[in-house]
Amino acid sequence: MQSESLLDVSGLTKVYGNKGSLFVPRKEILAVNKVSFSINRGETFGLIGESGSGKTTIGRMVMRLIDATAGDIQYKGKSILSMKKGEMDKLRNEMQIIFQDSGSAFNPRKTIGEQILHPLNKFYPGNEAQIQYKKVIEMLDVVGLRSDFYHRYPHELSGGQRQRAGIARALIVKPKFLVLDEPVSALDVSVKAQIMNLLIELQKEFQLTYLFIAHNLDLVAYFCDRVAVLSKGKMIETAPTIDLFRKPQHEVTQKLLSSILTLDGDLGDYYRKQSVI
Numbered sequence: 001m002q003s004e005s006l007l008d009v010s011g012l013t014k015v016y017g018n019k020g021s022l023f024v025p026r027k028e029i030l031a032v033n034k035v036s037f038s039i040n041r042g043e044t045f046g047l048i049g050e051s052g053s054g055k056t057t058i059g060r061m062v063m064r065l066i067d068a069t070a071g072d073i074q075y076k077g078k079s080i081l082s083m084k085k086g087e088m089d090k091l092r093n094e095m096q097i098i099f100q101d102s103g104s105a106f107n108p109r110k111t112i113g114e115q116i117l118h119p120l121n122k123f124y125p126g127n128e129a130q131i132q133y134k135k136v137i138e139m140l141d142v143v144g145l146r147s148d149f150y151h152r153y154p155h156e157l158s159g160g161q162r163q164r165a166g167i168a169r170a171l172i173v174k175p176k177f178l179v180l181d182e183p184v185s186a187l188d189v190s191v192k193a194q195i196m197n198l199l200i201e202l203q204k205e206f207q208l209t210y211l212f213i214a215h216n217l218d219l220v221a222y223f224c225d226r227v228a229v230l231s232k233g234k235m236i237e238t239a240p241t242i243d244l245f246r247k248p249q250h251e252v253t254q255k256l257l258s259s260i261l262t263l264d265g266d267l268g269d270y271y272r273k274q275s276v277i
């Protein structure tokens with residue numbers, strides 16, 4: 001693995017708030033408080049913390065879906081916060097996001113194939129329809145869906161299949177960096193493992209770099225190279241995954257780890273086998 005950094009986040013801060021009025025008092029929430037981290041090419045960097053700790057807000061700022069209040073985000077050494085729209089649009093195919101239920105973002109009235117094809121048309125306009133169609137079929141195959149899924153509608157797919165389709169739609173534009181915002185939280189345990197394995201295979205195949213957001217540690221141990229722990233908007237600990245599991249420094253991290261110790265069945269066994277707990 002190359003150790004050159006792909007993404008550098010420094011002093012990133014987000015304050016949510018209303019402006020206030022005569023009748024509504026001004027209220028501000030410091031959701032992310034001076035967070036800094038770097039992600040190396042090919043690495044999977046985990047961001048964990050309890051609900052409301054600011055993980056999703058960071059993921060969205062990195063994707064520039066929302067504005068940062070302060071700080072900087074550099075992608076390949078270039079500040080994305082100061083990029084003009086045209087420049088950012090070009091970057092959009094390199095940076096993609098997968099949500100908890102990517103399927104909910106699909107239009108219920110269009111087929112899966114049409115919707116996977118949509119970003120392809122946007123980023124690579126003018127390609128012949130037949131070539132575009134072939135690319136979509138190839139991508140369906142990459143994520144483990146048969147070609148007939150092209151003509152299916154979102155409601156005809158299971159949760160796991162929809163998440164596969166969501167991953168196909170993100171990958172069709174050949175991204176280099178993916179924000180995975182709780183990508184398997186909404187899925188059944190057995191499907192969770194399949195999707196996680198798929199993400200691991202895809203990372204190898206396409207040399208992807210991941211920012212993996214999760215609210216607990218149950219998948220982090222086998223998925224992430226390094227992990228950062230967030231609490232109330234602040235990054236309280238960051239370490240290679242194995243170190244974090246063996247020697248958690250912070251009370252919040254210890255608490256998150258203790259929830260794994262009580263895990264029943266497969267995952268608990270998995271961690272014990274790996275000697276991480």
Ligand SMILES: Nc1ncnc2c1ncn2[C@@H]1O[C@H](COP(=O)(O)OP(=O)(O)OP(=O)(O)O)[C@@H](O)[C@H]1O
Binds near residue numbers: 029051052054215
């Ligand atoms: N659009 C918004 N307007 C106002 N406050 C918000 C908004 N989005 C998030 N917040 C607040 O910002 C803080 C961080 O929220 P965020 O969703 O980033 O946390 P999270 O760690 O991703 O939580 P979860 O695991 O529940 O998704 C919370 O206090 C939340 O209530």
